[in-house]
Amino acid sequence: MNDRILLRMCRMSGHEMSFITEAFEGEWVVPLGPNVTGFEKDLEKFLGAGLPVVALSSGTAALHLGLIGLGVKEGDEVMVQSMTFSASVNPVRYVGAIPVMVDSEEDTWNMDPDLLDIAIADRIAKTGRKPKAIVVVCLYGMPAKYEQILKVAEKWEIPVLEDAAEAFGSEYDGRKCGCFGRYGVLSFNGNKMITTSGGGALVCPDEEASKKIMYFATQARLGYAYYQHKDIGYNYRMSNISAGIGRGQMYVAEEYIAHHRHRQQYYKDNLGNVEGITIHCNPDSRFDSNFWLSTALLADSLRIKGEEDAYASAVTSTVGGAGAVTGQGADVHTDCEPNTNVEALRLGLAKLGIETRPLWKPMHRQPVFSGFPSYCNGVSESLFHRGICLPSGPYVTDNDADRVINAIKSLIL
Numbered sequence: 001m002n003d004r005i006l007l008r009m010c011r012m013s014g015h016e017m018s019f020i021t022e023a024f025e026g027e028w029v030v031p032l033g034p035n036v037t038g039f040e041k042d043l044e045k046f047l048g049a050g051l052p053v054v055a056l057s058s059g060t061a062a063l064h065l066g067l068i069g070l071g072v073k074e075g076d077e078v079m080v081q082s083m084t085f086s087a088s089v090n091p092v093r094y095v096g097a098i099p100v101m102v103d104s105e106e107d108t109w110n111m112d113p114d115l116l117d118i119a120i121a122d123r124i125a126k127t128g129r130k131p132k133a134i135v136v137v138c139l140y141g142m143p144a145k146y147e148q149i150l151k152v153a154e155k156w157e158i159p160v161l162e163d164a165a166e167a168f169g170s171e172y173d174g175r176k177c178g179c180f181g182r183y184g185v186l187s188f189n190g191n192k193m194i195t196t197s198g199g200g201a202l203v204c205p206d207e208e209a210s211k212k213i214m215y216f217a218t219q220a221r222l223g224y225a226y227y228q229h230k231d232i233g234y235n236y237r238m239s240n241i242s243a244g245i246g247r248g249q250m251y252v253a254e255e256y257i258a259h260h261r262h263r264q265q266y267y268k269d270n271l272g273n274v275e276g277i278t279i280h281c282n283p284d285s286r287f288d289s290n291f292w293l294s295t296a297l298l299a300d301s302l303r304i305k306g307e308e309d310a311y312a313s314a315v316t317s318t319v320g321g322a323g324a325v326t327g328q329g330a331d332v333h334t335d336c337e338p339n340t341n342v343e344a345l346r347l348g349l350a351k352l353g354i355e356t357r358p359l360w361k362p363m364h365r366q367p368v369f370s371g372f373p374s375y376c377n378g379v380s381e382s383l384f385h386r387g388i389c390l391p392s393g394p395y396v397t398d399n400d401a402d403r404v405i406n407a408i409k410s411l412i413l
């Protein structure tokens with residue numbers, strides 16, 4: 001009853017060990033082998049788009065290689081969704097390119113297509129050069145507005161790199177996320193829809209592209225016995241052990257996705273009618289989010305117990321406590337943080353053993369990216385101020401969700 005309810009934990013299917021055992025018995029304890037190839041085939045079948053998939057060591061590596069696949073080089077500009085996890089943007093810097101952050105629209109919380117169009121026109125006017133790529137994210141599993149985004153991308157003839165790290169199994173117009181851009185990124189980190197304990201994949205447009213990605217992922221080795229190199233390579237291939245976990249997870253992928261969707265519907269049914277709380281939903285029938293995390297927005301008018309203390313305690317617990325913020329950003333008080341009712345709800349729920357989290361803080365408000373261009377409309381900051389992620393995932397039962405729902409109701413003044 002008093003067990004902690006965590007935000008999102010992965011769960012094993014029971015099939016993983018047999019694949020790992022097979023790998024050990026066959027001496028395939030290396031970053032290639034039958035599990036890697038098998039997992040790639042599983043993913044290709046799951047996506048159902050006839051696109052080749054390359055299994056990699058992380059989603060971040062997939063983003064990095066996706067940019068390389070698109071020929072993004074030092075000094076190029078790359079349009080990126082501002083409201084995301086930093087891993088969508090960091091690889092732009094790995095290749096020495098310049099991230100240009102684009103704000104979100106309110107329906108999906110993803111990149112605003114109209115603002116993207118305006119931003120691209122303005123970049124060309126300012127720099128005389130076309131941005132090299134567009135990184136679109138499906139945040140919390142919600143597909144971006146692909147029809148409009150792809151129209152803008154086609155108009156300017158700029159390729160899309162789709163960050164579907166959170167959107168495994170999400171669909172738009174009946175097609176799986178990860179298959180809309182020139183390249184698509186999947187993640188199997190420990191907190192994602194399915195896990196390989198840490199891993200990712202890049203969905204490629206064709207065999208030629210996947211060969212090129214494979215080449216860069218395996219140290220850019222040319223076919224000589226003495227290891228000839230003409231490019232800088234990376235060690236980004238997925239381990240055969242990790243891939244074994246992935247193959248085991250594929251047995252339950254559909255079940256987990258259904259469970260996440262059920263969880264969001266359950267929160268919607270039981271919290272959706274509480275004044276001041278809005279559960280994030282599919283904008284229309286074309287969108288079918290996997291609801292990797294269920295999320296909610298709190299109205300400014302909603303009063304939560306303990307609001308007066310929310311930030312006072314946040315300062316002491318974050319700066320003083322274990323896991324204290326280190327380095328330059330040690331001051332937790334910035335000019336952009338969640339509203340006090342959101343912070344009070346998070347702290348109140350934590351006291352009741354329930355873990356929640358604010359939404360991703362927009363990249364244009366992150367100290368590390370503040371020097372780069374951004375095109376803003378206020379949407380991502382407003383979402384960040386009002387939003388909270390609720391416990392989701394295979395371990396969160398209906399009983400757990402009832403506890404979360406009742407706890408939230410008990411904290412409303």
Ligand SMILES: *Cc1c(COP(=O)(O)O)cnc(C)c1O
Nearest residue numbers: 058059060085087088165187189
């Ligand atoms: C998790 C995540 C990534 C990175 O994936 P890793 O496998 O953790 O490297 C990239 N983008 C988004 C939006 C993510 O949530």
